[in-house]
Amino acid sequence: MIHLDVSPPLLALYLPLLGALLISLAGRWPNLRELVTLLTAGALLYVVAGMAPAILAPDFWASYARAPALKLAEVLPGVWLELKVEPLGMLFALIASSLWILNSIYSIGYMRGNHEKNQTRFYVCFALAIASVMGLAFAGNLFTLFVFYEALTLTTYPLVAHKGSAEAIRSARTYLGILVVTSVCFLLAGIIGTYVFTGGDMTFRPGGVFTRVLADGSLTAPTLGLLFILYMYGIGKAALMPVHRWLPAAMVAPTPVSALLHAVAVVKAGVFTVLKVIVYVFGPAALVRYGVGSWLIYVAGATILIASCIALFQDNLKRRLAYSTVSQLSYVIIAAALLSPLSITAAALHIAAHAFGKITLFFAAGSIYTAAHKTEISQLDGIGRRMPVTMAAFTIGSLSMIGLPPTAGFVSKWYLLQATWETDAPFVLVVVILSTLLNAAYFLPIVYRAFFVAEPKHHHEPHQSSADGDFGDDADHHGHDAHDHGEAPWPIVVALSCTAVATIVFFFYSDLAIGLANQLRSGLP
Amino acid sequence: MHWNEVVCTVLLALGCVINFSGSYGVLKFPDFYARLHAAGKTDSLAQVLILLGLVFVTPDVLTKIKLMLVAFILLIVAPTATFAITKAAHLDGLRPWTRGGRQ
Amino acid sequence: MLDAFEVVPNLPVLVVTTPLIGGILTIAMGRGKGPWAWATLITGLVFYFTVLLMQQVLAAKTGYISYELGNWPRQWGIEYRVDALNAFILLTVAGVSFVTTLYAQKSVEKEIPQDRHNFFYAVWVLAVCGLLGITVTGDAFNVYVLLEISSLTVYALIAMGKDMNRQALTASLRYLILGSVGASFILLGIGYLMMVTGTLNMEDMHDRLAALPDIVHHRTVLVAFAFLLVGLGMKMALFPLHMWLPKAYTYAPSAVSALLSATATKVGIYMAFRFLFTIFGVGFSFVAMPASVVLSVAACAGILVTGVTAVRQTNLKRMLAYSSVGQLGYIVAGFALANVHGVAGSVIHIFNHAVMKGGMFMAAGAIMYRLGRCDLRAIRGLGKRMPLTMAAFVAGGLGLVGFPLTAGFISKWYLVQGALEAPHMWPVAAVVLVGSLLAVAYTWRVVEAAYFQEPEGESALVTEAPLSMVAPMWILIGASVYFGVSATFTGEISMRAAKSLLGGAP
Amino acid sequence: MTGALGIYNYWIYVLLMMIGLYGVIAKPNLIKQAIALGLFQTGIFLYYISMAVIDGGTAPVWTTILDGAQKYEGPYDNPLPHVLILTAIVVSVSVLAVALALIINIKRTYGTIEYDELEAMDQADKRADYQRGQVVDAADDVEHRLEGHHHA
Amino acid sequence: MSTVYLITAVVLIVGAFMLLYRALAGPTVYDTILATNAIGTKTIVFVTLLGYISGRTEFIDMAIIYALITFITTIAILKYIEKGRLD
Amino acid sequence: MNAVVLIDTLLLLLVTATAVAIVEVRSLYASSILTGIYSLLMALVWVNMHSMDVSFTEAAVGGGISTILLIGTLVHVGREEKPIKKRLHVPALVFTALTGAALIYGTLDMPRFGDPAAPIHHYRVPEMMAQTVGFVNGTPGKQKPPEGFDLERYRRFDGRVTGPIPADPTDTAWREKSILQTEGLIVPQVRAAHEPHAEPGHHLHPPDDFNGHVPNSVTSLLAAYRGYDTMFETTVIFTAGVSLILLLRRPRREGYLQPGAVMSDQVILRVVTKLSIPFILIFGFYVITHGELGPGGGFQGGVVLATAFILYALIFGRAALYRVVPPPVSDMLTGLGVLIYSGTGAVCMLLGGKFLDYSMLNPELPGDGESLGMTLVEYGVGITVSMVMLTIFNQLAEERST
CATH class of the missing domain: 1.20.120.1200 (NADH-ubiquinone/plastoquinone oxidoreductase chain 6, subunit NuoJ)
Known part of the structure; x- marks a missing residue:
């Protein structure tokens, strides 16, 4: 049933699975276990990166249609699992696999530094989640996409609920609940609807699968619009309001998970899916012609602004970052919703750009928690002096979020603005400008606080925790509260430095990403 | 009407009358032992009369034998049952009804 | 004398008589493991026969196999008629009962008094015999007789849970009364049909009914239809008539719950297929009569109501029992659509649910075996203590939810596809999808308790269930995963069954 | 014998069945229910047997006189329903036997055979069962604990 | 002739009605037993008569069975009354 | 009227x-x-x-x-x-009234009571009965056919059944790889495709099968045409017996050999019982063996036999009964009856016929084979029924309330 083929996309899928197996076997020996994780991550990056040249080749699209799909298993007659590599998936896989290495290093420091329990389960699920991401990235049809989309939800659930505390379980419920409700009720309905209306065609192809049925009139514009709504709200991972609530809830997870969720795997999987559906299932041209996608701009725009406003009032650091993520995701969606080739490029780029910045921010938050056991922004006064590297990285990440040069965020925002200009969408322009201001308003005060406000004197009084943000205040950490900390453990520092540097490097050297994004654009009919 | 049919009719009529009177007695008599009396006596007699009556109109020998057999069984079984009922009632402490009233 | 005997032409009857004779001989197997080993042998043999039969049916030119018992022409005697649908259900029932018998040894040892194991397994095998007999026959009255065999045995089997919990007795009696009323309704329906048609052979009945001049206004046929529907509804635990099921499944011995959930109600649904599609015909049942509406409303209400009820349970077996009613709702909703994909989804879900729910009940039974109870509090932290059992439970649960690459997803796919294809039936699709959310809700309570909470009391000390329980459990769960990844076989069979049911012709 | 009169026999079977069904539903005593179930089933048997009757018919046993001569006595009643009902009677007595066995067991373990009392006892059992298995919700668990803490 | 049988049969049924009333009214259990036993014996004759009414006299075996059954049932009832048990 | x-x-x-x-x-x-x-x-x-x-x-x-x-x-x-306080249960009354009304509504389109034109009287059964009565190849030699009997149709039917239909030699579809094979499931060597009517066999039932053998058409239907139903009927009763043992029999160590209550001290009862038991037993055997001639058969006879034992137990106590029929013996005998039945069927199958095709028992004289088969199965039914009834009685009587 399953082909034991060693073509690169399959290898990318199997490697993390194999890794998960080895990690679970090596569970008794932590050093070996983490070595396995790192080796797997390295191998995965090697495999994924090895595929890039072929994608960037100028005649890629010519060969794309001819290239045989990699059928994994025929689940039902006419419904099969299939992998196929295309630029957007390539971009996503590259980001995920490269950040997994850094995230693994970081995890080692974090998990050990915080004496977390069930570390083996953590690493196994992490590897499984990455496997799901690989499958998602290389999915060749809607069915495969859905399979790995759900697999990602499932494999990240234990990570969210990792602590097993009441708070963790409750939040994990919200996480799972919203993601499953949306995917099962809307996304699956949309997929089966697509299958039914197209007469069994679910294979991704540039320009969409509905061309034939739209042309012969068996699919009408209202139905197409309904399907589009089902997809957009079905992809709950994209955190379009009002289905964004899982994202702040998932903040209860250990920070490496939050980093993975919010920068790499889950949320990116969401917007990646949105982009993929718009490009390969509906086709921007069809959406424009039948005018069924225009509402998305307004919803995404509203999401950006509202989420930013909410972020402004969060005292919990991770929660603020979470709302920031909600707003940043909608950048991708709003870009995709503009439906012009340039805006699609911008959307793809923003997936990459946001990843580096946001993971840096989360790494920093985790670093602060590990070293100082602080979770609230109001506690961060003067912390920049104790943890200079961390806070420097944080600053870089913040700049990237705001979209200032020389950071990654600028690149994608630039493309977006260009697309806005090109498509003459003043609403988007306004949204981008306003949200940039809001971004600045909620990130810069943290930086200011960290570097320019003096550290308060009294550390020994029991610190206040906000009602809804009591993350990880385990009793055993109370004892050595933070009056005497320095930087976090070295793996954490190394990891966050790397991502911070990467955020800057992306500004100067983004050829690969832009190349892939352009390749995607060139494929549009 | 052939003679055997006449005999049969007479016996059947007799059986009917006794049967009816027995049933009526069971319905109307004041106490258990009186009712038992009505039932026990008439049951055996009336049924046997009817069966005998039928014997006369049956052409088939085997059937005649069977009829007699039924009558015979009835003659054994019905009094036995009556006896057993009486004994049980008596053992249970049920006393006959007297004109002086119930005990 | 054996030289004239051939297995293959006699397969349809061997499937039923083997467990019949085997079941009686079980009594003579003495004490100890003898009865169990014998029962396993018999059910294994039956499973083998059903596999052969399946092959034969697939190869048959006419699409079905007919076997005339006693060599009497079919309209006079009793005919066995096996088409793709029968063969598939037979395979399911025989396969699951084989695996369940394998599983039963340990739990029966613990739950049933030692000195009556031979009688217990005799009844067990006869129950399987009854279920298979219902499935294979083409004679309406034969259905009733075998239905009663399976019912009687099931009453006794359920009541054997009395040593664990006295509620097994009331559960069994309640089932007995409702079941008998249901069976009587079926008998009555058959009688009404017989009055109109003069025959008992299903095909013959169908032809005669089709020949009636104004069948839609024939009052006798209408009442027969209604009473059959109600009777079958009771037997298959269709939503408002399901009252007997939760308690029965909860308090029956663990192995019995596994067997029943996987087979008994499935066969009830099979009967509904036969009566609605083969005897009355699609045109009458679903076009002239409002069966579509009635059944799909009942099914949808069942999915939602029992789903919500299942979420509120603390006892795993009870939760699974309610979930079973809901899952039956999927099956009924599927064939109520009366189109190819709906019916195919329904057929395939019979199989898929049998393996999933059978495996889950086995897992619950394994927990019972180790802990003597299986409520949510008992299973806290059990994910570490009994990893294989809990993993099986969760894998089965994911199947109920319909996560992709589990068997449940395949069924859901077909059902939703069918619902979208049928005119005005899209709410069914919505309910099917919402139902899987409810499944998430109740499965997830188990996941949370087992994996994210600390054990307390004796459950901190238990070890994994014995291999003889875990292995059968994983055979079923493995099957549910295998047929979730590669459903071409089950899909093709069920499509074939659906087409033959809808086409009227075999 | 036309019209309604022609099918009155069927109506009596309905009446008998309904007496039985009423007993099954309305009587709380389990023995009564079992007996009433029997009545209910007998009603159906009556229907089947009525179905077999044919005008001027006689028992479907071909007369064989011992000397070998056979005589035909006109239409025979239909034997098929008789055969079916023979089976059904056996089924009904089997069901009755199993029901009685269950009732005896119930009396022994519960001490009563009144349905409403049993129901009440079962409900109590079930509630106890529920409570024993409860407190799984970690979220609730903690809330309770916090609440308790607060009060303390 | 069949009219005679018929009348006899009707008389038997009427008698059975009376006995049934007694069986229901009691007042003691023995009345009930007595009445049912009497109905039982009546049915024995009745089944014979039915054979004659329908012209199939060869089924008197039925009557024998009826007699035996009635007898055994009565014995069982009495044992229950007397001993409080059946075994 | x-x-x-x-x-x-x-x-x-x-x-x-x-x-x-x-x-x-x-x-x-x-x-x-x-x-x-x-x-x-x-x-x-x-x-x-x-x-x-x-x-x-x-x-x-x-x-x-x-x-x-x-x-x-x-x-x-x-x-x-x-x-009960409330004598009348109104919901039950309403429910039953509605159900009853529905049933009566259904009777409105039925043929009237006793209508010879009802489908059940003229559709399948007459052909069956005609066969039972004994037409020799459509020649009403011994008696005239039932009213409304379609002789032509019967002949057609006869021809269809008796004519051997050659098996299709070109049919090789079964050899083709089935899905099961491709899926890697077991692939045994299938010997031949079994097509309905495609093999000689029906001619083994001559239309005059029961001529002279079975005057009671109920028995011929019961034991031959619908013999399979009857086998399961026997199984039902067997199941009931086993279920009662399962539910009620007390563990052996508690001993079931309690004396029980005796009534043999009452002379009249004792004598009458002693007189009647042999008679009942003989009568029971008579009913079993003469099922094909008159009313009765294995089931009825079995019940009569059981009543003899029950009467014995009632009068002489359970211990006496257990001396006559010890429970292990009755347990074995209950199974034996069903085994005789199904074994007869299986033997027919092993001899190359179909299950319960009694004519295989005597291929030279199929009619005699059928007679033999029916007798065998009647004995089987009788044994099982009598022993199960006895077991049920024992189990219900044996358990003493505590």
């Missing part, structure tokens, strides 16, 4: 009155013995409708065994029902 209808009406009135009494009477005990009366009366109704076998069974089972079983249960559960 003819005799049948008059008596029918009166009897049914009586039956209905009894039914109401059974449901409404307060005492369970009265209810139980009224059930016996109800069954006897019902049996009368069926005799009146010429259904001898059913009546026989109902009298033996309903009037005899069921009543004894009910009383045996009352020993354990007490004889009084709890008083």
Whole structure:
């Protein structure tokens, strides 16, 4: 049933699975276990990166249609699992696999530094989640996409609920609940609807699968619009309001998970899916012609602004970052919703750009928690002096979020603005400008606080925790509260430095990403 | 009407009358032992009369034998049952009804 | 004398008589493991026969196999008629009962008094015999007789849970009364049909009914239809008539719950297929009569109501029992659509649910075996203590939810596809999808308790269930995963069954 | 014998069945229910047997006189329903036997055979069962604990 | 002739009605037993008569069975009354 | 209004009155013995409708065994029902009224009572009965066909059945790789495709199979045409017996050999019992063996045999009965009966025929083979039924309330 083929996309899928197996076997020996994780991550990056040249080749699209799909298993007659590599998936896989290495290093420091329990389960699920991401990235049809989309939800659930505390379980419920409700009720309905209306065609192809049925009139514009709504709200991972609530809830997870969720795997999987559906299932041209996608701009725009406003009032650091993520995701969606080739490029780029910045921010938050056991922004006064590297990285990440040069965020925002200009969408322009201001308003005060406000004197009084943000205040950490900390453990520092540097490097050297994004654009009919 | 049919009719009529009177007695008599009396006596007699009556109109020998057999069984079984009922009632402490009233 | 005997032409009857004779001989197997080993042998043999039969049916030119018992022409005697649908259900029932018998040894040892194991397994095998007999026959009255065999045995089997919990007795009696009323309704329906048609052979009945001049206004046929529907509804635990099921499944011995959930109600649904599609015909049942509406409303209400009820349970077996009613709702909703994909989804879900729910009940039974109870509090932290059992439970649960690459997803796919294809039936699709959310809700309570909470009391000390329980459990769960990844076989069979049911012709 | 009169026999079977069904539903005593179930089933048997009757018919046993001569006595009643009902009677007595066995067991373990009392006892059992298995919700668990803490 | 049988049969049924009333009214259990036993014996004759009414006299075996059954049932009832048990 | 209808009406009135009494009477005990009366009366109704076998069974089972079983249960559960405050249960009444109305509505389109034109009288059964009566190849030699009998149609049918239809030699579809094979499931060597009617076999049943053998068409239907149903009927009763053992038999260590209560001290009872038991046994065997000639058969005869044993137990106590028929013996015998039945079927199959094709038992004289087969299965039924009835009685009586 399953082909034991060693073509690169399959290898990318199997490697993390194999890794998960080895990690679970090596569970008794932590050093070996983490070595396995790192080796797997390295191998995965090697495999994924090895595929890039072929994608960037100028005649890629010519060969794309001819290239045989990699059928994994025929689940039902006419419904099969299939992998196929295309630029957007390539971009996503590259980001995920490269950040997994850094995230693994970081995890080692974090998990050990915080004496977390069930570390083996953590690493196994992490590897499984990455496997799901690989499958998602290389999915060749809607069915495969859905399979790995759900697999990602499932494999990240234990990570969210990792602590097993009441708070963790409750939040994990919200996480799972919203993601499953949306995917099962809307996304699956949309997929089966697509299958039914197209007469069994679910294979991704540039320009969409509905061309034939739209042309012969068996699919009408209202139905197409309904399907589009089902997809957009079905992809709950994209955190379009009002289905964004899982994202702040998932903040209860250990920070490496939050980093993975919010920068790499889950949320990116969401917007990646949105982009993929718009490009390969509906086709921007069809959406424009039948005018069924225009509402998305307004919803995404509203999401950006509202989420930013909410972020402004969060005292919990991770929660603020979470709302920031909600707003940043909608950048991708709003870009995709503009439906012009340039805006699609911008959307793809923003997936990459946001990843580096946001993971840096989360790494920093985790670093602060590990070293100082602080979770609230109001506690961060003067912390920049104790943890200079961390806070420097944080600053870089913040700049990237705001979209200032020389950071990654600028690149994608630039493309977006260009697309806005090109498509003459003043609403988007306004949204981008306003949200940039809001971004600045909620990130810069943290930086200011960290570097320019003096550290308060009294550390020994029991610190206040906000009602809804009591993350990880385990009793055993109370004892050595933070009056005497320095930087976090070295793996954490190394990891966050790397991502911070990467955020800057992306500004100067983004050829690969832009190349892939352009390749995607060139494929549009 | 052939003679055997006449005999049969007479016996059947007799059986009917006794049967009816027995049933009526069971319905109307004041106490258990009186009712038992009505039932026990008439049951055996009336049924046997009817069966005998039928014997006369049956052409088939085997059937005649069977009829007699039924009558015979009835003659054994019905009094036995009556006896057993009486004994049980008596053992249970049920006393006959007297004109002086119930005990 | 054996030289004239051939297995293959006699397969349809061997499937039923083997467990019949085997079941009686079980009594003579003495004490100890003898009865169990014998029962396993018999059910294994039956499973083998059903596999052969399946092959034969697939190869048959006419699409079905007919076997005339006693060599009497079919309209006079009793005919066995096996088409793709029968063969598939037979395979399911025989396969699951084989695996369940394998599983039963340990739990029966613990739950049933030692000195009556031979009688217990005799009844067990006869129950399987009854279920298979219902499935294979083409004679309406034969259905009733075998239905009663399976019912009687099931009453006794359920009541054997009395040593664990006295509620097994009331559960069994309640089932007995409702079941008998249901069976009587079926008998009555058959009688009404017989009055109109003069025959008992299903095909013959169908032809005669089709020949009636104004069948839609024939009052006798209408009442027969209604009473059959109600009777079958009771037997298959269709939503408002399901009252007997939760308690029965909860308090029956663990192995019995596994067997029943996987087979008994499935066969009830099979009967509904036969009566609605083969005897009355699609045109009458679903076009002239409002069966579509009635059944799909009942099914949808069942999915939602029992789903919500299942979420509120603390006892795993009870939760699974309610979930079973809901899952039956999927099956009924599927064939109520009366189109190819709906019916195919329904057929395939019979199989898929049998393996999933059978495996889950086995897992619950394994927990019972180790802990003597299986409520949510008992299973806290059990994910570490009994990893294989809990993993099986969760894998089965994911199947109920319909996560992709589990068997449940395949069924859901077909059902939703069918619902979208049928005119005005899209709410069914919505309910099917919402139902899987409810499944998430109740499965997830188990996941949370087992994996994210600390054990307390004796459950901190238990070890994994014995291999003889875990292995059968994983055979079923493995099957549910295998047929979730590669459903071409089950899909093709069920499509074939659906087409033959809808086409009227075999 | 036309019209309604022609099918009155069927109506009596309905009446008998309904007496039985009423007993099954309305009587709380389990023995009564079992007996009433029997009545209910007998009603159906009556229907089947009525179905077999044919005008001027006689028992479907071909007369064989011992000397070998056979005589035909006109239409025979239909034997098929008789055969079916023979089976059904056996089924009904089997069901009755199993029901009685269950009732005896119930009396022994519960001490009563009144349905409403049993129901009440079962409900109590079930509630106890529920409570024993409860407190799984970690979220609730903690809330309770916090609440308790607060009060303390 | 069949009219005679018929009348006899009707008389038997009427008698059975009376006995049934007694069986229901009691007042003691023995009345009930007595009445049912009497109905039982009546049915024995009745089944014979039915054979004659329908012209199939060869089924008197039925009557024998009826007699035996009635007898055994009565014995069982009495044992229950007397001993409080059946075994 | 003819005799049948008059008596029918009166009897049914009586039956209905009894039914109401059974449901409404307060005492369970009265209810139980009224059930016996109800069954006897019902049996009368069926005799009146010429259904001898059913009546026989109902009298033996309903009037005899069921009543004894009910009383045996009352020993354990007490004889009084709890008083109910509300006599009339209105929802139940409404529900039953609605159900009844529906059923009556359904009868409106039925053929009238006794209508010879009803499908059931002229569709399949006449052909079956014609065969049973004994047409020799459509020649009404010994008796004239039933009214409305379509001789031509019968001949056509006859021809279709008797003509050997050659198997299709070109049919190789079964050899093709099936899905099962591709999926890697077991692939045994299938010998031949089994096509309906595609093999010689039907001609083994000559149309005059039962000529002279089975005058009781109920028996021929029961044991031959629908012999398979009857096998399962026997299994049902067997299942009931085993279920009762499972539910009620006490563990062996507690000992079931308690003396029980005896009534043999009452001389009259003792004598009458001793007189009647041999007679009942003989009669039981008679009923079993003469099932094909008159009313009765394995089932009825088995019940009669069982009543003899029960009577013995009632008078002489359980210990005496267990000396005669020890429980292990009765357990084995219950199974033996069904085994004889199914074994007969299996032997027919092993001899190359179909299951329960009795004609295989004597290929030279198929009619005799069938006669033999039917006799065998009747014995099987008789053994099982008598022993199961006895077991059920034992189990219900044996358990003493504590």
